[in-house]
Amino acid sequence: MKTNYLDSTERSLTVAAELLNKQEIVAFPTETVYGLGADATNEAAVSKIFQAKGRPADNPLIVHVHDPQQITDYVTEIPEIAQQLIDAFMPGPFTIILKSNGTVTETVTAGLDTVAIRIPNHPVAQALLAQANLPLAAPSANLSGKPSPTTAEHVYHDLNGRIAGIIDGGATGVGLESTVVDATGEIPVILRPGGITRSEIENVIGTVELANSLKVTQPKSPGMKYNHYEPDAPLYLIEGDNNFFQEQIRHFQQQGNKVGVIASAPLIDQLHVDISYPCGHREHLSEVAAKLYYALRYFNDTSVDIILAETFPTQGIGEAIMNRLTKAATNHLKQNI
DSSP, rough: OOOOEEEHHHHHHHHHHHHHHHOOOEEEEOOOSSSEEEEOOHHHHHHHHHHTTTTTSSOEEEOOOGGGGGGGGSSSSHHHHHHHHHHHOSSSSSEEEEESSSSHHHHTTTTTTTTEEEOOOOHHHHHHHHHSSOOOEEOBSSSSOOOOOOOOHHHHHHTTTTEEEEEOOOOOOSSSEEEEOOOOSSSSSEEEEOOSOHHHHHHHHHEEOOOOOOGGOOOOTTTTTSSSSSSSOOOOEEEEEEHHHHHHHHHHHHHHEEEEEEEEHHHHGGGGEEEEEEEETTTTTHHHHHHHHHHHHHHHOOSSEEEEEOOOOOTTTHHHHHHHHHHHHEEEEEEEO
């Protein structure tokens, strides 16, 4: 298959919208990561997403729509607390799970009676959704299990020849997927932490619960059941002081490994390592979030044998950062104190 590499001009968006209406799949930028879109009401189109990504069939997809009024087209009801969340965080890096009315395909919902819906606030995503006039089922535009794409080049690397089009809208902003909240029960549950933090949600609706993804057998949301975000080389999380981190580098180097390190300032400047990727400043975790997937992919183009990554506090967006790093990691080494 030829993959059309498109810019974000109106003419290119028209081409992309035409492809989507012909039941093809197209990658497009959002404020979180690049998504791989298909008509959520068309089984043949949605099946192409799973084929292109190698995605498990029981992993549901998020449906992207243009504005809040469209949500009612795909759900049975919007409870009051759900409406409060929609008003506060949509458009934005936020996904809400509600009861499905059956309009989207069972492949999108993985056979569940719920549907995940999001309204991206990226201008290119908004323009494409409006022009295509379709609800777009859109997981991250990468091979399943690998780091999510934050540039069109990442998408091209993974999916060239597998999909009909890629819209290049530049690097994404947030860098991590949307927060997913299940609003079908009495108390909303965060199924996946992301760009909207737990504290921001609780400031709007009060206490929320956090799902234990390790116990999930049939996930309601992407990112709950399967390994995700893995770079080609094994990734080890290092939790301890600077001396402990350097000891782990030395240990793996003495075993004959070329070691890569993902760390923030000022730690990265204090380590002696073969190759490193600076992911922002520890005091500004939004920088770390924006660079995390780029860092994981960076080492795929090097000859490192193992990657060691710094751990981060789980306050604010740090909760989402550690969620992704934990799912990507082979092991977690902690200093005994």
